[in-house]
């Protein structure tokens with residue numbers, strides 16, 4: 001059996017819409033009230049979790065074992081990507097000590113904080129990275145492996161570390177290839 005869903009099978013998943021050439025592994029878990037929009041030429045590999053409101057552009061790859069927690073929205077623009085084992089949080093509990101942290105406790109005892117995560121065009125996230133809520137990774141950002149991203153990035157910059165800091169500007173040579181995909 002093919003390891004990716006067929007087009008007919010994709011129509012049965014809780015996805016609002018999807019384009020052409022969308023390859024989603026049968027081992028991906030999707031938890032969403034039809035709030036996921038997927039463009040063209042997208043591949044999502046084994047053991048990923050897609051939850052909540054997620055918008056994926058064109059020419060995207062999400063590597064194995066990534067988790068996208070989109071209760072407050074996650075947007076990935078064209079030609080962006082997640083290397084394996086990345087986690088993108090659009091919401092988080094309050095770790096201050098003033099609230100309980102569990103989906104099994106009363107809602108009034110929890111404090112969820114967060115906001116949309118926007119990953120702009122041509123941004124690539126290195127393996128094992130954690131992206132925190134309410135930020136924008138500007139066009140052409142690159143994030144080193146095993147980073148913790150707590151703030152928005154500057155365009156065409158490379159960040160790395162915990163928390164992630166800018167280490168250098170990023171080249172723009174990839175833009176030479178883009179007209180072949182328009």
Ligand SMILES: CC(=O)SCCNC(=O)CCNC(=O)[C@H](O)C(C)(C)COP(=O)(O)OP(=O)(O)OC[C@H]1O[C@@H](n2cnc3c(N)ncnc32)[C@H](O)[C@@H]1OP(=O)(O)O
Nearest residue numbers: 082083084125126127142143144145146158159160161167
């Ligand atoms: C889709 C796929 O490819 S799947 C495979 C997954 N691939 C990845 O995750 C690749 C991610 N790439 C990286 O992490 C790279 O190290 C990059 C892009 C962040 C930087 O690469 P380069 O531009 O070659 O930078 P370079 O190796 O010269 O490092 C520059 C500095 O940043 C530091 N650094 C590099 N990567 C990291 C990192 N991930 N975390 C923390 N610090 C880092 C280096 O130690 C060095 O520090 P120094 O100047 O104090 O010595």
